[in-house]
Amino acid sequence: MANYARSLSTAEGYSGYGAEQGKKALRKAIAETFYRDFQVKETEVFVSDGSQCDITRLQLLLGSNVSIAVQDPSFPAYVDSSVIIGQAGDFEDKTGMYGNIQYMKCRPKNNFFPDLATASRSDIIFFCSPNNPTGHAATRQELEQLVRFAKENGSIIIFDSAYAAYISDDSPRSIFEIPGAREVAIEVSSFSKFAGFTGIRLGWTVVPEELSFSNGFPVINDFNRIVCTCFNGASNIAQAGGLACLSPEGFASVHSIIKCYKENAKILLDTFSSLGLKVYGGENAPYLWVHFPGSKSWDIFTEILEKTHIITVPGRWWALDPVKSPMLFFEKSKPLIPPVLSGVGLNKLGFDFVGSLARSALLFAFHPQLLQLCSTN
């Protein structure tokens, strides 16, 4: 990336506007790296400045006259972009939810997968796997069910695979692993979580040629138009970085960092489980979803922040019941976590335990790992 940036100051290396859809070499590398066995063509890959931006560009494509469904809880961009584009109804203070949006409950008791037998039809289904915030990756069987449901109802699935690189079991890493998905799904994905490109900004969206609107017009043609009109393509420098990540050497080093994040998640998972807390995620995602029964998530957030200087993300952010659990994860390097002082630790949450680690050599190793854990976020 540095070499590419330097070369821009030379007559030979300078490049101006590029193809809005992304550099051919990068589109090809994404298709071959992530979709080799699933018939995704490089021309179906649109390189972006991140999946969040593409989520909104897709909403622009779909317009305000569509109905949407989201997992509950899920990454807020789906609902917020829906509100911005005019799909949603009024906000209800009591529930923290918007009208005209179908919130499909995904909780431990349904293995974080919506009950499709009772779900109503919607034009668009946003589905994230591994889910942010729960960390749950949908199984093959569940995704087959989802694709079938979309086919039966004439819905389009917008599948967010931003955290796919963290999947440890045999859960699908892409919706295109599921037969039939090419007729009903779009996939958005990202270099942010895969390669720590949160600030560099790089992602991609796959729109299969087979996907069409109800009048038979191919969605890919309209998405291409949106990309060419509302976006001038990802930065050349970021794309050079993306290409480097997909080289054999780059790919190996990206995976060694992913391995490290996964080890950190395991330490957190084991630690919070050993404290008797109900913990989800951490196996197919680098973050945890921790249940603090009976506590309001903002209260827990404040308590943890004030007493330990650790930033967590309260469940309220995901429009969850405010009385339920916050997800607990950690920002990359600041604020630093001071040792938890004896007697100051959060007894109720087991932070005395963490305090006891602070006085041993263990926490020395533990701290940087905590800090690293969600440095992709």
Ligand SMILES: Cc1ncc(COP(=O)(O)O)c(C=O)c1O
């Ligand atoms: C599930 C999910 N999708 C998308 C994004 C946004 O990714 P990007 O940085 O590519 O815009 C995030 C960021 O937190 C996320 O958690």
